[in-house]
Amino acid sequence: MTTVRTATPSTARAINDRLALDLLLERGPLTASELRDLTGLSRPTVADLLERLQRAGLVAVAGESGEQRRGPNARLYALVADRAHLAGLDIRSTGVSLVVADLTGRTLARAEVPALGDGDLVERTVEALRAATREAGAERLHTVAIGAPGLFDPATGVHNNSGALPRWHTELLAALRADPDTVVVVDNEVNLAGIAEHRLGAARDRDTFVLCWLSHGVGAAVVLDGRLRRGANGGTGEIGYLPLHGSGLPDAVTGCSGGGFHTTVSSAAICDLAAAHGLPVPPPGTAPRGEAVVRHAVGSGADAFLDELAQRIAIGAAAVCAVIDPGCVVLGGEIGRAGGDDLARRVEHRIARLVPLVTEVRAGTAGGGAVLAGAVLTAGEGVRRDLFGGV
Known part of the structure; x- marks a missing residue:
């Protein structure tokens, strides 16, 4: 026998309120009439929910619609950012x-804190965050989302430093987590970049794709059926450790050194490849x-170099495609962005020769701030889950 459950009045109100809040977040200020059209709710229901949301301090009148009609213009309602x-x-x-943003995700302040080797990066970062918070006109931060290299246990958030990261990474995470009034969320930086590409960038129309992150290091973000996958140890997408025939074996203790996919497409490997092709290479430290x-x-149209680089990228990407068949690979990170559509086209052609699975390759469009964008999106979701969920 199947039991049919109906929503209680309080549950129905919460669902309607969240629907309206999400629409105001997505579309900006709306009139009550527009909310009725978009939600399909009745006039009294929309009037009630707007009154509740204003009492909760989440929605306020933001002006008038400016429509040319008889009588007063309709009020516009907006989130209290x-x-x-x-x-x-x-x-x-x-x-x-770092960036500080409001409830809608709008950037209010930003800062850059370079590692100068002076040993006080943790203190300078904490102070820069405080200063940015003050500049944004805020007394406190509800949530801070952090993207960093390494493995983060999806259940506990514990950082597994393989030994390849400076000690200050761990010290900074501990310092940021010390504020009991702020929720701190930490994730692998490539995962956050994948969220940005999914929500704002090259994969907005895809529920399943892989972001291949090409930068100083190498990694991947895997999104399946609209969900970012992290794995049992938080290591889904650690393709830098992927062993490749002829490249030696990676050393997990020292961070992929010795061999594997990382040593063929990392920034250093690309510079070596360019030198072998007679291309100019910036000096170390640049x-x-x-x-x-x-x-x-x-x-400059250096086809031979680009073809060999595309072949290297395709070998690692094809291994991922053969396992999960994402249908779409996005080339992100500084190197993927620099290669643009030209490099993406070359990689797509070579993947097609390696695996019998139709795979589109796109250049990432979330930009150099993809990790920050993903962090703001993640923090925003946490804030709204807390604030909207209790309405």
Whole structure:
């Protein structure tokens, strides 16, 4: 016997309120009439929910619609953007980038904290975050989302430092987690970039795809059926460790060194490949070297170099495609962005020769701030889940 459950009045109200809040977030200020049209709810129901949301401090009148008609113009209702503030951080070996945003995800302040080797990066980052929070006009941050290299246990959030990261990474995470009034969410930086490409970038029309991250290091974000997959250890997409015949074996203790996919398409490997093709290579210590090399190669039509690079990328990408058949691979990171559509086209052609699965390859469009964008999106979802869920 099947039991049919009906929503209680309070549950129905919560569902309707969340629907209206999501529409105001997605579309901006709306009139009550527009909310009725978009939700299919009755006039009294929309009037009631707007009154509730205004009492909760989540919605306020933001002006009038400006329609030319008899009588007063309709009121526009909008989210109260400063109801809560959030931050996103991108932690690299070279330093930290951060932004502070409002409830809608609009950036209010940003800062760059370079790693100068002076030993006080943790303190400078914490102070920069405080200063950005003040600049945004906020007293506190509801949620901070952080993207950083390494494995993060999806259940506990514990960071597994393989030994390849500076000690200050761990110290900074501990310092940011020390504030009991702020929720801190930490994830692998490539996962956050994948979220940005899915929501804002090249994979907006895809529920299943793989982001192949090509930067100083190499990684992947795997999105299946609209969900980012992290795996049992938080290591889904750690393709830098993928063993490749003839490249030696990677060393997990020292961070992929010794062999594997990382040593064929990392920034350093790309610079070595460019030198072998007689292309100009920026001197060591110049950042970002790999991006500069690829950008020059595309601009100068260095076909032989680009073909060999595409073949290297395709070998690792094809291994992923053969296992999960994503149908779409996005080339992200500084190097993927520098290669653009030219490199993507070459990689797609070579994947087609390696696996019998139709796979489209696209250049990432979320930009160099993809990790930060993904962090802000993640923090925003956490804030709204807390605030909207209790309405």
